[in-house]
Amino acid sequence: MPNRRDLLRFGAVSLGGVFSALLAVPGVRFLLGPLASATAERAFQPLTRLGQLKAGEPQAFAVIAERRDAWVKYPREPIGSVWLVRQPEGSNPPVLAFSAECPHLSCPIGLTPDRKGFLCPCHGARFTLSGAKENAVSARGMDALAVELSGGADPEVRVRFERYQPQVAEKKPLA
Ligand code: FES
Numbered sequence: 457m458p459n460r461r462d463l464l465r466f467g468a469v470s471l472g473g474v475f476s477a478l479l480a481v482p483g484v485r486f487l488l489g490p491l492a493s494a495t496a497e498r499a500f501q502p503l504t505r506l507g508q509l510k511a512g513e514p515q516a517f518a519v520i521a522e523r524r525d526a527w528v529k530y531p532r533e534p535i536g537s538v539w540l541v542r543q544p545e546g547s548n549p550p551v552l553a554f555s556a557e558c559p560h561l562s563c564p565i566g567l568t569p570d571r572k573g574f575l576c577p578c579h580g581a582r583f584t585l586s587g588a589k590e591n592a593v594s595a596r597g598m599d600a601l602a603v604e605l606s607g608g609a610d611p612e613v614r615v616r617f618e619r620y621q622p623q624v625a626e627k628k629p630l631a
Contacts (some may be wrong), residue, residue, distance in 0.1 A: 500604055500614040509542035509551065509612040514567060514574070514585060516540075516556060519617045536617050537564065538601060539574070541585050550605065553615045554587050554598040562622050565598065574598060595625040 503517040518534040538558040543549065554574075558565050563578035573590065574583040582590040587598035599620045605611035619630045 476616070498615050498616055499620055500602075502614050503538065503540065505607075505610045506542070506550065506605060506611050506613055509540055511542045511544050512585070514539050514541045514571070517615075519615070523616070531603060533621045536619065538615055538617060539565070539598075540603075540615075549603060551603050551613055552586065553601040553603045553613075555601055555617070555620065557599070557619065557622075558594065559596050559599055559620065559622055559627075560594040595623055596627060599627055 481534060499521070501519050501521055503519070504515075514621075517538050517540060518577075519536045519538055520532050520534050521535045523530045523535060534594050539554045539556055541552045541554075543552065545568075549613070554565075556565050557563075558576040558578065558581055560576065560579055563576050563582070565574050565576045565581075567573070568575045568582070573585060575581070576593070579593050581593035583594075583598045586589060587600055589597045601618060603617040604614045606614060621628045621630055
């Protein structure tokens with residue numbers, strides 16, 4: 457049968473364990489900070505409703521998200537921008553999403569004057585509305601992003617924003 461001294465020792469050891477665990481939490485958060493930030497960027501972000509998009513008419517949207525690093529949690533702010541292109545009725549997928557960062561050297565991609573394609577103003581890379589490259593300036597087409605629709609009659613269009621390495625033919629996510 458444990459005596460009083462054993463019980464006191466057991467209590468002290470248990471309390472020590474609890475305090476050690478509590479002290480370890482900020483340390484673990486510190487270590488996982490950059491990981492948490494990358495996860496936030498890769499989460500699906502709501503951009504608009506399907507009913508706000510017209511088939512064949514590209515629209516640009518800012519991606520607003522909370523950013524945090526190992527020490528600081530920043531308020532929600534723009535972390536990038538995305539082009540959405542609604543497809544004709546009955547298409548699957550109903551919406552295409554592309555990063556607005558040019559795969560050549562990361563300038564923001566705009567539209568051609570007739571709005572029937574994409575054009576990067578920096579060095580003249582051109583892309584179709586399906587994101588395929590139309591000249592040799594960029595090593596690859598525009599970076600397609602994952603899209604999901606959620607909700608009922610007029611679903612929310614959500615996009616998973618991600619950045620990719622410029623100047624290479626293969627689409628490689630930035631670390
Ligand atoms: S950065 Fe777009 S064409 Fe060079």
